[in-house]
Amino acid sequence: MNFPAELKYSKSHEWVKMDGEVAVVGISDFAQDALGDVVFINLPAEGDTVTAGESLGDVESVKAVSDVISPVSGTVCAVNEALADAPETLNSDPYGAWIIRVSPVTDTEELLDAAAYEAHCAEEG
Amino acid sequence: MERKTPLYQTHVDAGGKIVEFGGFLMPVQYPTGVLTEHMAVREKAGLFDVSHMGELRLRGPDAVANVQKLITADISTMQDGDIKYAMLCNDAGGIIDDFIVYRCAADDYWLVVNAGNRDKDAAWVEGHLFGDVDYRDEGDEWGQLALQGPKSGEILKKLCAEQYIPAKYYTFTDNVPLDLGERTIRALVSQTGYTGEYGFEIYCKAEDTVELWHALLKAGEEFGLIPCGLGARDTLRLEASMPLYGHEMNEEITPKMAGLPCKLTGKDFIGRDALVALGAPKMKRIGMKVVGRGIVREHCDLYTMEGEKLGWASSGTFAPFIGCGVAMGYIPVEDIEIGRHLNADVRGRMVELEIVPMPFYKLEK
Numbered sequence: 001m002n003f004p005a006e007l008k009y010s011k012s013h014e015w016v017k018m019d020g021e022v023a024v025v026g027i028s029d030f031a032q033d034a035l036g037d038v039v040f041i042n043l044p045a046e047g048d049t050v051t052a053g054e055s056l057g058d059v060e061s062v063k064a065v066s067d068v069i070s071p072v073s074g075t076v077c078a079v080n081e082a083l084a085d086a087p088e089t090l091n092s093d094p095y096g097a098w099i100i101r102v103s104p105v106t107d108t109e110e111l112l113d114a115a116a117y118e119a120h121c122a123e124e125g
Numbered sequence: 126m127e128r129k130t131p132l133y134q135t136h137v138d139a140g141g142k143i144v145e146f147g148g149f150l151m152p153v154q155y156p157t158g159v160l161t162e163h164m165a166v167r168e169k170a171g172l173f174d175v176s177h178m179g180e181l182r183l184r185g186p187d188a189v190a191n192v193q194k195l196i197t198a199d200i201s202t203m204q205d206g207d208i209k210y211a212m213l214c215n216d217a218g219g220i221i222d223d224f225i226v227y228r229c230a231a232d233d234y235w236l237v238v239n240a241g242n243r244d245k246d247a248a249w250v251e252g253h254l255f256g257d258v259d260y261r262d263e264g265d266e267w268g269q270l271a272l273q274g275p276k277s278g279e280i281l282k283k284l285c286a287e288q289y290i291p292a293k294y295y296t297f298t299d300n301v302p303l304d305l306g307e308r309t310i311r312a313l314v315s316q317t318g319y320t321g322e323y324g325f326e327i328y329c330k331a332e333d334t335v336e337l338w339h340a341l342l343k344a345g346e347e348f349g350l351i352p353c354g355l356g357a358r359d360t361l362r363l364e365a366s367m368p369l370y371g372h373e374m375n376e377e378i379t380p381k382m383a384g385l386p387c388k389l390t391g392k393d394f395i396g397r398d399a400l401v402a403l404g405a406p407k408m409k410r411i412g413m414k415v416v417g418r419g420i421v422r423e424h425c426d427l428y429t430m431e432g433e434k435l436g437w438a439s440s441g442t443f444a445p446f447i448g449c450g451v452a453m454g455y456i457p458v459e460d461i462e463i464g465r466h467l468n469a470d471v472r473g474r475m476v477e478l479e480i481v482p483m484p485f486y487k488l489e490k
Contacts (some may be wrong), residue, residue: 005136036356037158042419059445060420062159063153063356065471
């Protein structure tokens with residue numbers, strides 16, 4: 001299991017990378033492993049408003065469907081449309097496969113650093 | 126407490142993700158993942174631990190009469206080594222379980238039943254016995270492995286002579302000597318499965334299961350054989366439109382509703398009178414493909430495109446080989462028309478489906 005130190009994490013297993021004023025959001029290695037093979041993703045649209053702690057879309061694996069909880073509030077300024085055609089990238093490269101970029105960010109969930117998030121995952125098993 | 130098969134520790138050691146199913150702790154997938162495991166079975170071969178299945182034996186002078194009374198299928202024309210698909214029905218004609226019945230001898234029949242229904246079936250069978258019949262629940266004595274996929278015959282041939290391998294679908298050979306390298310064991314080999322693919326189910330003594338598992342994996346390595354979990358078993362059976370108890374069948378659903386073979390003439394069985402009285406069913410099982418993206422899963426309600434509620438989805442998944450979402454469900458008979466589009470309520474969002482013929486996937490013979 002991989003927990004890059006430069007990222008922040010939500011307890012619901014999304015990662016956030018601050019790129020200047022822009023928050024880049026994806027799902028963690030732990031999340032993709034728990035989901036299994038991802039076959040579909042429902043993405044928001046550019047210009048949509050997302051709210052910290054609420055669903056921004058969902059990912060669907062063979063086994064189950066799971067909400068992606070937005071770790072930040074703000075306006076979606078870019079969507080990784082390539083994921084719609086290649087959702088398996090979420091499994092093979094969870095930290096490269098960003099889902100949305102949010103700017104401006106108006107609010108943020110309580111986020112964990114890599115060590116705290118790793119401990120949180122260990123607790124969830 | 127959940128039961129474990131003889132292979133439980135083997136699954137854990139191999140990185141299998143363990144879930145509860147039918148009262149057993151079983152691997153839902155290995156690190157390879159459901160998609161890879163599914164495709165291995167369609168293209169090469171996969172090995173499943175299905176030791177959770179139950180085995181009930183009825184033996185003795187009145188075994189035939191008891192089995193005939195209990196199950197939907199007529200066993201009078203079966204020969205030794207034949208297998209038939211059948212159901213137990215309750216007095217109202219609802220399905221208690223579905224299973225396959227093996228004729229081991231003219232006075233010896235073996236029912237291989239669903240793990241989750243094993244205790245219920247055993248109680249039902251035991252409660253309806255009559256005459257001179259010896260009944261035994263042998264569930265704990267057997268291990269069962271399913272070797273499925275186009276390469277399964279070649280793999281099996283490395284463990285036993287070809288003469289022992291049942292050449293016809295739904296037939297079996299008993300007491301087959303399987304060479305595991307260190308020693309030879311005896312097993313029952315049947316050409317059956319729950320994947321819609323060519324393959325075999327191998328029944329061995331519970332204590333031989335782990336060794337047989339490793340011997341098969343080793344023999345199959347050169348053919349691309351990999352261990353598979355219950356996740357792939359479910360996507361494979363769904364892609365082949367095979368019904369699953371608790372989804373397409375339950376005690377309120379009759380064989381006719383489920384579209385399963387059940388002759389009401391020729392012989393009597395428990396539930397037959399009720400089924401005759403019920404006549405043609407109002408709701409029937411249908412197969413559907415998702416139009417576009419998405420997955421419609423069990424419990425989703427089905428609607429007409431105009432928004433009128435019709436029925437429900439009983440199972441659904443992404444079908445890896447076909448490459449789209451597939452589902453089965455129940456709607457009124459008069460609404461069934463191949464090519465018709467329906468909507469399913471998936472978490473508050475409508476997902477469009479098309480009614481298609483079953484099976485979704487059929488092996489080319």
